[in-house]
Amino acid sequence: MLDVRDLSAWIGGSHILQGVTFGVEGTGVTALLGRNGVGKTSTLRAILGELPATGSVTVDGEPVLGRPTHRLVRAGLGYVPEDRCVFAGLSVAENLRLACRVPDPDYDTVYSLFPELRTRARQRAGTLSGGQQQMVAIGRLLLNPNRLLLIDEPTKGLAPKVVAEVTAVLAQVAQRVPILLVEQNLAVVRRLAGTAVVLAAGRVAWQGEAADLLGDADRTRSLLGVGSTGLGRGAASDAPSQSSRRGDH
Amino acid sequence: MGTVVLLALTGLGLGALYFLIASGLSLVFGLADVLNFAHGLFLSVGAYATWWAGGRLSGPWGFPVAVLFGVACGAAVGGLVELVLIRPLYRRPTEQVLVTVGLSLAGVALLQAGWGADPRRYPSPQWTQKVTRVLGADVPNDRLLLIGVAVVVLAGLLAFLRFTRYGLVIRAGVENRAMVSALGIDVRRAFTLVFAIGGALAGLAGALGGVYFGSVSPGQGASLLIFAFIVVVIGGMGSVTGSAYAAVAVGLLQQFVNYYGTAGAGDICVVALLAVVLLVRPAGIAGRAAT
Amino acid sequence: MSQSSSPAAPPVPETAAPPPAAGTPYASPARPPLRRLARAVLPLVVLVVAAVLPWSTVDIPGVFDGPLNSPGTLQLLALCLVFGGLAAGYDLLFGRAGLLSFGHALYLAVGAYGVDILVTHAHWPLWAAVPAAALGGAALAALLGSVALRTTGIAFAMVTLAFAQVGSILTQRDPGGLTGGEEGLPMDGSRLPGFLVGVANTVNLYWLALAFLAVVAFVVHRVDRGPYGRVLAGLRDDERRVAVLGLSPYRFKLVTFTLSGGLAALGGVVYALVVGGASPALAASDLTLSLLVMAVLGGPGTRWGPVIGGILYTYLDQRLTSLGGTSAIRHLPGVLRAPLSQPLFVLGAVFILAVYFAPGGLAGLGRRGAALTRALGRRPVPDRATGTTDATGR
Numbered sequence: 001m002l003d004v005r006d007l008s009a010w011i012g013g014s015h016i017l018q019g020v021t022f023g024v025e026g027t028g029v030t031a032l033l034g035r036n037g038v039g040k041t042s043t044l045r046a047i048l049g050e051l052p053a054t055g056s057v058t059v060d061g062e063p064v065l066g067r068p069t070h071r072l073v074r075a076g077l078g079y080v081p082e083d084r085c086v087f088a089g090l091s092v093a094e095n096l097r098l099a100c101r102v103p104d105p106d107y108d109t110v111y112s113l114f115p116e117l118r119t120r121a122r123q124r125a126g127t128l129s130g131g132q133q134q135m136v137a138i139g140r141l142l143l144n145p146n147r148l149l150l151i152d153e154p155t156k157g158l159a160p161k162v163v164a165e166v167t168a169v170l171a172q173v174a175q176r177v178p179i180l181l182v183e184q185n186l187a188v189v190r191r192l193a194g195t196a197v198v199l200a201a202g203r204v205a206w207q208g209e210a211a212d213l214l215g216d217a218d219r220t221r222s223l224l225g226v227g228s229t230g231l232g233r234g235a236a237s238d239a240p241s242q243s244s245r246r247g248d249h
Numbered sequence: 250m251g252t253v254v255l256l257a258l259t260g261l262g263l264g265a266l267y268f269l270i271a272s273g274l275s276l277v278f279g280l281a282d283v284l285n286f287a288h289g290l291f292l293s294v295g296a297y298a299t300w301w302a303g304g305r306l307s308g309p310w311g312f313p314v315a316v317l318f319g320v321a322c323g324a325a326v327g328g329l330v331e332l333v334l335i336r337p338l339y340r341r342p343t344e345q346v347l348v349t350v351g352l353s354l355a356g357v358a359l360l361q362a363g364w365g366a367d368p369r370r371y372p373s374p375q376w377t378q379k380v381t382r383v384l385g386a387d388v389p390n391d392r393l394l395l396i397g398v399a400v401v402v403l404a405g406l407l408a409f410l411r412f413t414r415y416g417l418v419i420r421a422g423v424e425n426r427a428m429v430s431a432l433g434i435d436v437r438r439a440f441t442l443v444f445a446i447g448g449a450l451a452g453l454a455g456a457l458g459g460v461y462f463g464s465v466s467p468g469q470g471a472s473l474l475i476f477a478f479i480v481v482v483i484g485g486m487g488s489v490t491g492s493a494y495a496a497v498a499v500g501l502l503q504q505f506v507n508y509y510g511t512a513g514a515g516d517i518c519v520v521a522l523l524a525v526v527l528l529v530r531p532a533g534i535a536g537r538a539a540t
Numbered sequence: 541m542s543q544s545s546s547p548a549a550p551p552v553p554e555t556a557a558p559p560p561a562a563g564t565p566y567a568s569p570a571r572p573p574l575r576r577l578a579r580a581v582l583p584l585v586v587l588v589v590a591a592v593l594p595w596s597t598v599d600i601p602g603v604f605d606g607p608l609n610s611p612g613t614l615q616l617l618a619l620c621l622v623f624g625g626l627a628a629g630y631d632l633l634f635g636r637a638g639l640l641s642f643g644h645a646l647y648l649a650v651g652a653y654g655v656d657i658l659v660t661h662a663h664w665p666l667w668a669a670v671p672a673a674a675l676g677g678a679a680l681a682a683l684l685g686s687v688a689l690r691t692t693g694i695a696f697a698m699v700t701l702a703f704a705q706v707g708s709i710l711t712q713r714d715p716g717g718l719t720g721g722e723e724g725l726p727m728d729g730s731r732l733p734g735f736l737v738g739v740a741n742t743v744n745l746y747w748l749a750l751a752f753l754a755v756v757a758f759v760v761h762r763v764d765r766g767p768y769g770r771v772l773a774g775l776r777d778d779e780r781r782v783a784v785l786g787l788s789p790y791r792f793k794l795v796t797f798t799l800s801g802g803l804a805a806l807g808g809v810v811y812a813l814v815v816g817g818a819s820p821a822l823a824a825s826d827l828t829l830s831l832l833v834m835a836v837l838g839g840p841g842t843r844w845g846p847v848i849g850g851i852l853y854t855y856l857d858q859r860l861t862s863l864g865g866t867s868a869i870r871h872l873p874g875v876l877r878a879p880l881s882q883p884l885f886v887l888g889a890v891f892i893l894a895v896y897f898a899p900g901g902l903a904g905l906g907r908r909g910a911a912l913t914r915a916l917g918r919r920p921v922p923d924r925a926t927g928t929t930d931a932t933g934r
Contacts, residue, residue: 355888
């Protein structure tokens with residue numbers, strides 16, 4: 001459904017994406033992987049028009065590159081950026097209200113997945129915990145019908161228990177909408193992703209079944225720089241990615 | 250006692266004027282990241298439009314209608330400037346500043362070409378020239394008018410920001426503009442709105458400033474603008490309540506020091522206050538939040 | 541302020557550019573030696589021509605009111621040269637370091653009022669008053685810069701504006717009868733060396749202004765050529781990159797701010813001598829805005845752009861007023877006549893158009909012309925960096 005071809009982008013003179021080409025299936029989760037700074041976040045931002053880029057991006061055959069971000073989102077590309085970006089000064093209810101772009105937003109789904117958002121409706125989003133903020137960020141997406149979700153590191157900096165909760169929610173969401181997921185926690189990837197695309201130095205280095213990648217310790221180590229011990233469960237596997245995340249544009 | 254009351258209310262009146270200019274400036278800056286040197290031009294446009302209409306209207310409603318006309322002109326100029334001049338330069342902040350600089354130079358010169366460089370007598374209604382007795386002081390009514398209008402504007406702005414959809418978009422946009430776009434909202438439409446609001450408030454400040462100073466002149470906006478800038482920085486760029494606090498502080502400080510110290514010392518104290526605030530709290534009193 | 545891919549950061553001049561990367565526009569590494577020689581010699585030739593100009597009696601009607609060596613024309617030219625130098629000095633901040641200061645007039649005023657007060661009130665000899673005023677300006681710039689540079693971008697612009705406002709207020713309020721208030725402070729001619737006083741000696745003031753411009757041009761040139769200029773260019777493009785190298789952006793910016801403030805004060809000194817005194821308009825924010833307009837019109841960050849911008853702006857500012865009285869304008873309908881007789885309207889409008897259509901200023905126009913001729917002569921090369929610029933500026 002999403003087709004990215006030869007996507008190139010520059011940030012301040014450095015060639016951050018050098019012809020990225022991959023596709024996203026109409027169902028399930030496609031994981032976008034790679035070490036820090038290889039251009040995962042930039043790929044999402046380029047697709048959404050937040051970063052000037054060349055090449056071609058089509059959604060259901062329709063070219064989208066160069067269109068303003070808000071139009072793309074209105075056309076059904078939901079986006080949760082890195083760091084979640086909830087509006088700290090707005091209440092939870094206001095954060096959700098702002099995101100509504102259809103006359104009959106699906107509050108039922110959001111509140112059934114995240115009952116806490118109803119009880120904390122009047123609380124300022126800036127005072128929420130990281131996990132609660134992630135619920136607001138994902139809740140904002142689910143209020144509207146979407147064709148594809150682009151989610152950037154949803155489990156970053158969360159406690160292991162919360163990681164599990166978010167992962168479970170994403171698994172439910174993925175049954176209805178395809179997701180392009182940037183994720184460093186390989187346990188989460190293993191749980192959710194059917195397909196994997198690995199970036200290295202601004203290019204696609206490998207793509208295929210996620211299980212093929214994660215099942216092969218050598219391949220995982222060479223592509224992602226994590227040892228097989230990191231393939232266990234829980235947050236332990238997240239350790240190598242905790243450092244210098246800001247380097248990933 | 251009487252002197253202190255008079256000074257305080259005069260300072261508050263001046264603060265009210267600063268607030269009307271600074272609140273719009275602050276919202277424009279907070280949302281659109283534009284340092285708007287043309288804001289003083291919006292003020293002058295409002296002042297001249299009110300002056301022009303006020304000279305042609307009579308009766309008890311003549312002046313209020315003239316003020317409304319001035320406000321409308323300010324809003325129209327503000328909105329147009331955003332649509333025509335600022336919008337094409339989106340994402341090029343330095344150029345946006347440069348364009349507003351050019352606009353302020355050319356606009357003031359244009360007013361001068363039309364109505365001359367000398368101050369024009371302002372058609373203030375009779376009652377604004379009289380005084381009211383407040384706590385043993387004879388306070389000129391124009392100061393009370395300014396304070397009253399500023400309070401109403403503050404309440405109205407806060408209600409707008411809190412309870413309307415556009416207010417929500419503006420508050421969110423001041424925090425993180427890119428994320429508002431990422432929610433599918435055309436944030437640039439809010440830019441035009443904020444410029445129009447800023448233009449309207451500057452126009453109102455021009456219309457009432459004419460009453461306060463008794464005359465209009467092309468350069469009036471520019472001299473008020475510098476203090477409005479200071480108010481914006483002290484209050485926290487993008488914050489309406491911050492602007493209100495800072496405007497009151499600046500107005501009172503300026504008035505009292507100018508009276509008890511030598512003339513001009515108050516203005517210098519205001520700049521010193523700015524330096525202190527910057528050193529202690531670089532983001533201003535309120536930080537980055539629209540309300 | 542940090543988005544440097546747009547023309548917001550002025551086009552990188554060849555002299556200040558880091559080694560040309562692949563795909564950089566305007567990169568012409570194989571410049572013929574003849575052109576390089578011309579580039580080095582041409583400024584000297586212009587300097588010599590400008591220096592001998594006062595011996596010419598050529599009369600250019602319409603351009604100047606009298607022959608070139610008449611005192612009126614020489615004073616106009618001297619003023620143009622002073623502002624050419626001031627604009628170039630301001631561009632050290634704006635075009636080189638990417639610092640948008642709105643308070644540059646303050647340092648100019650310190651120089652002008654400083655020398656004026658020291659000579660007229662304190663009865664200092666000129667040779668002592670000049671360095672004192674210039675160094676005073678530099679010291680004040682160092683002091684205020686150390687506070688203002690704690691902020692960045694637009695906040696920096698506002699803070700510098702506010703600081704300069706104090707200067708503007710002080711000059712107008714006439715503290716202790718020092719500045720002469722609204723009227724300004726005329727220089728006491730009897731305390732100046734004879735060769736700088738009197739209409740007959742206007743030519744010496746012209747040479748003084750020319751010398752000031754040459755000094756500024758030399759300093760700017762040294763900055764551009766030295767490693768220091770490279771750091772500045774890096775600062776303007778991406779502060780983090782400089783910080784990564786272990787250099788302190790703050791210190792570099794402060795040094796530039798001080799240098800630029802000192803040059804402005806020196807320019808103020810020369811201005812006060814040329815005009816014969818100081819007036820509050822020197823300290824007004826409008827004067828800083830004019831410097832900004834000069835730099836942008838000429839081409840910020842380029843070697844000669846700001847100088848040409850300053851000369852041209854000052855010339856137009858002075859001449860358009862009298863142009864308003866010419867028959868060509870007088871016969872226009874009132875709607876056109878009134879605005880066109882306002883120099884600032886014309887200059888402001890030209891400036892806005894320049895921001896849109898000639899982002900590199902006059903220098904940029906020239907370079908684009910050169911690029912065009914080259915492109916016509918050769919097969920066009922894909923211009924990558926320009927491509928990204930267009931995409932950003934949508």
